[in-house]
Amino acid sequence: MDPKQMHNCIQKYKSLLFIWIVLHTLCACSSFHNDKKIFRLNQVQGVESLDPAFAKNLNIMWHVHTLYNRLIEYDENRQVRPSLAMSWELSADRKTYTFHLRSDVYFHDNDAFPNGKGRRMIAKDVVYSFARILDEKTASPGAWIFHDRVDTIAPFIAIDDSTFQLNMLRPFNPMLGILSMQYASIVPQEVVEKWGKDFRAHPCGTGAFMFQDWEEGVVITYRKNEHYWEKDSAGNSLPYIDGIKATFIDSKATEFLLFMQGDLDFMNGIDVSFKDQVLTKNGTLKPDFQGKIALQKHAYLNVEYLGILQIDSLNPQKTLLQKKIRQAINYGFDRKKLVTYLRNNIGVAANAGFIPIGLPGFDSSLVKGYTFQPEKARQLIDEVKKEFGQIPTITLLSNDNYSDRCNFIASQLNALGLPIQVEIMQPSLLREQMSLSKASFFWGTWIADYPDAESYLTMFYGKNTAPPNYTRFKNETYDRLYEQCLEEADEQKKIALYQQMDRIIIEEAPCVPLFYDEVMHFLNKRVRNFKTNSLNMIELKSVQLK
Amino acid sequence: MLPFLFRKVLNSFLVLLGVVGIVFVLFFVLLPADPARLTMGQRSDAKSLENIRKELYLDKPVYLQFLFYLNDLSPLAIHGNTKEDIEKYDYTKLFSISNQNNVVLKAPYLRRSYQSKKEVSSMLLDAFPGTFILAGLAIFFATVFGILFGIIAALKKGTWVDTSVIFTSVLGISAPSFFAGILIAYVFGFLLRNYTGLSIVSPMWDYDPFQGRHLILKSLILPVFTLSIRPLAIIVQITRSAMLDVLSQDYIRTAYAKGLSKKAVVWKHALRNALNPVITSVSGWFAELLAGSFFIEYIFGWKGIGKITVDALNKFDFPVVMGSVLFTAFIFIVMNILVDVMYGIVDPRIKK
Numbered sequence: 001m002d003p004k005q006m007h008n009c010i011q012k013y014k015s016l017l018f019i020w021i022v023l024h025t026l027c028a029c030s031s032f033h034n035d036k037k038i039f040r041l042n043q044v045q046g047v048e049s050l051d052p053a054f055a056k057n058l059n060i061m062w063h064v065h066t067l068y069n070r071l072i073e074y075d076e077n078r079q080v081r082p083s084l085a086m087s088w089e090l091s092a093d094r095k096t097y098t099f100h101l102r103s104d105v106y107f108h109d110n111d112a113f114p115n116g117k118g119r120r121m122i123a124k125d126v127v128y129s130f131a132r133i134l135d136e137k138t139a140s141p142g143a144w145i146f147h148d149r150v151d152t153i154a155p156f157i158a159i160d161d162s163t164f165q166l167n168m169l170r171p172f173n174p175m176l177g178i179l180s181m182q183y184a185s186i187v188p189q190e191v192v193e194k195w196g197k198d199f200r201a202h203p204c205g206t207g208a209f210m211f212q213d214w215e216e217g218v219v220i221t222y223r224k225n226e227h228y229w230e231k232d233s234a235g236n237s238l239p240y241i242d243g244i245k246a247t248f249i250d251s252k253a254t255e256f257l258l259f260m261q262g263d264l265d266f267m268n269g270i271d272v273s274f275k276d277q278v279l280t281k282n283g284t285l286k287p288d289f290q291g292k293i294a295l296q297k298h299a300y301l302n303v304e305y306l307g308i309l310q311i312d313s314l315n316p317q318k319t320l321l322q323k324k325i326r327q328a329i330n331y332g333f334d335r336k337k338l339v340t341y342l343r344n345n346i347g348v349a350a351n352a353g354f355i356p357i358g359l360p361g362f363d364s365s366l367v368k369g370y371t372f373q374p375e376k377a378r379q380l381i382d383e384v385k386k387e388f389g390q391i392p393t394i395t396l397l398s399n400d401n402y403s404d405r406c407n408f409i410a411s412q413l414n415a416l417g418l419p420i421q422v423e424i425m426q427p428s429l430l431r432e433q434m435s436l437s438k439a440s441f442f443w444g445t446w447i448a449d450y451p452d453a454e455s456y457l458t459m460f461y462g463k464n465t466a467p468p469n470y471t472r473f474k475n476e477t478y479d480r481l482y483e484q485c486l487e488e489a490d491e492q493k494k495i496a497l498y499q500q501m502d503r504i505i506i507e508e509a510p511c512v513p514l515f516y517d518e519v520m521h522f523l524n525k526r527v528r529n530f531k532t533n534s535l536n537m538i539e540l541k542s543v544q545l546k
Numbered sequence: 547m548l549p550f551l552f553r554k555v556l557n558s559f560l561v562l563l564g565v566v567g568i569v570f571v572l573f574f575v576l577l578p579a580d581p582a583r584l585t586m587g588q589r590s591d592a593k594s595l596e597n598i599r600k601e602l603y604l605d606k607p608v609y610l611q612f613l614f615y616l617n618d619l620s621p622l623a624i625h626g627n628t629k630e631d632i633e634k635y636d637y638t639k640l641f642s643i644s645n646q647n648n649v650v651l652k653a654p655y656l657r658r659s660y661q662s663k664k665e666v667s668s669m670l671l672d673a674f675p676g677t678f679i680l681a682g683l684a685i686f687f688a689t690v691f692g693i694l695f696g697i698i699a700a701l702k703k704g705t706w707v708d709t710s711v712i713f714t715s716v717l718g719i720s721a722p723s724f725f726a727g728i729l730i731a732y733v734f735g736f737l738l739r740n741y742t743g744l745s746i747v748s749p750m751w752d753y754d755p756f757q758g759r760h761l762i763l764k765s766l767i768l769p770v771f772t773l774s775i776r777p778l779a780i781i782v783q784i785t786r787s788a789m790l791d792v793l794s795q796d797y798i799r800t801a802y803a804k805g806l807s808k809k810a811v812v813w814k815h816a817l818r819n820a821l822n823p824v825i826t827s828v829s830g831w832f833a834e835l836l837a838g839s840f841f842i843e844y845i846f847g848w849k850g851i852g853k854i855t856v857d858a859l860n861k862f863d864f865p866v867v868m869g870s871v872l873f874t875a876f877i878f879i880v881m882n883i884l885v886d887v888m889y890g891i892v893d894p895r896i897k898k
Binding site: 034036038046048049051054056057136137138139140141142143144147148196197198200201212213215216217218219221222223242243244245247249250251254257258261263426427428429431432435436446447449458464465467468 | 579580583584585586587588589590591592593594597598600601633658659661662663664669672673731736739745746747749751752753754755756757758759844845847849853854857860861862
């Protein structure tokens, strides 16, 4: 082709050539290529803060768990194990804990430290971190963990660099559980004070991963902490992976498509619209997906229930104040069917007490819950009708995501002659109504704060208002037993007390337990050694990527 | 021009004040929600709640809360001279009125989000570039192609070209953005991924723990295209009808009669006069897109004003809602003033 022809040709196709160059440039800036092992996951809910003082929901807790450590933690078998504290003892009067701290733990590097090098974590940091939670200036939603429990004059004392003492007002059994919560993570004073309120986005802890970048609402990245103190049983340094990338795409359906494309290593739960495509009715992977992805299930300390407000003056739906009606609701629908058809068998029908499977205190032979007995339900409803006449329609409040269970229950009870209608509310408004004791019959869920049945039983303690006592249940025997169990030194006796309380809840029926939940984690094939636990905490310390 | 602008700015100020009043009344008088409770986890106690209420000024009577909010918002305000206040408001002191209080000048303080404790102004500033780029490119694309197709349809009136342009634009108008968005993301980002190289989610920046931030320009293709469909379709229709109107005027015949080429007549004489309604429509759309396009942001995982606002509404996060509503109102006001100025340039008759 001679130059003139070439020139003409270029002139002719100038615009096409331009488009081609633009597209080529665009595509050239595609994703990253490196050989680092990065664990990729998505969180639909997003996180609002990386400050442990604001670790109020599971999403924030998980990030705090990645960045920070607490004095102690729970393992997969729900046993307390040492973390920053190597050992601890409780005084004879059961009011003082003394913790012996590790001396080889360093904070992540940060400009707030001299020379930017992370300094050693000492007992004073523990004192500062705990006092910060209590400080009203912090306005932490987690201040309740210490209120009315720790000593008012000298609650936290650093005896020396590696000994920390916690003084309580009175013996309080769940204290170790509380110290395992993310609110009780250890933070360095210098960094908190340097950033003030913006510490939320400039975290510095002692955890297995260090904060790297956060574009809010889009992505967070972490790098491995090269100086992390924990080692595996063979003496190798943890963690094994090089980093984490957590994105925040709000659509669960999009998350699923990305997971199937191999762009994500992990997915917690599954979008309702894809559920039946992936899972059989028995809750296992369909043959098409076996070998392509892995599914891990584990008992999850989460109970879904219907709550019934117990205060006469506040509950306009007076029928619900009749114990017989509350029991009839409990007898009148098939929990097994609910779990099988609406949940693809994820979870276990709550046929025992309110304490879920997986917690010491759960025993379906000692605490007999409600099973599906339509005849008994009908009989109870008829008795109430005979006494009080026609039953006005009862309204059950739910939010959109869970209306399927509520409608299922309503239709089964309607068939038995108990008229129930479901009203859908925006999730925050529903919670608000529950907190103000304005919801007389509502759908709710409760996740254990720590693996101790007390975390559930506190929901029905008469001296608690809402939250956690959303039903405002008050029963003298129950309250006495609850106070007793907080101080009971003998583990067996404590568990017997738990079961006694659970039986009262079942008998009085201020709530309708639906099912004990299960965690459902989907994993990419390249993920190894991922351990699912009962608090649904994503633990990446010991995960390996192929 | 100056008195006109002054009047406009004064009006706008009143509009903004009205917006603040309405949103405030909606949140604190009409809505039964208590935002302090919504910042807590599942378990809490009365004392924690009290601390939070105090921190969010929710323990004060409503009228005082309103006055405090206006004081925070106003560039000319009264603030304390404690270290905390100086840091918080970053003000320039004018004079003191008592031992503790100063009259000060400052940038409007939009407070911090109830939920995340992040400063609302920095939340908006973080989200705005994304929204601006998306809206700007979409409106640019829509305007250029909309006017072009509109002119072609007008010139070829009654032929198959005209009919197909009209048909396609009606199709574009009737496709809601959430439907078109999902369809486009699924087809080009999932089914045809291997050919297009695009993804169902298109954030502007990609992050890697080791290589940091990385701009992904190709991310723009699907959201910009989806977002421009509706304005494009409408601009086509408006241009077409305005052009048809103008082309039948006497002066166009005169222009042809004095021997001007078709190109000169169409582009210089007809188009300029037909542009007025198009400008109104383009500016309206642009302002609307700048206020955030929630569905597109949601579907493509794009960080923008729309997503922030909807999230905040769901959580009753008053400062963020107020901040974004004010911001949106401000954008509309600025756009309105700009459009008034532009009318004058395009059509000199309006200057008077």
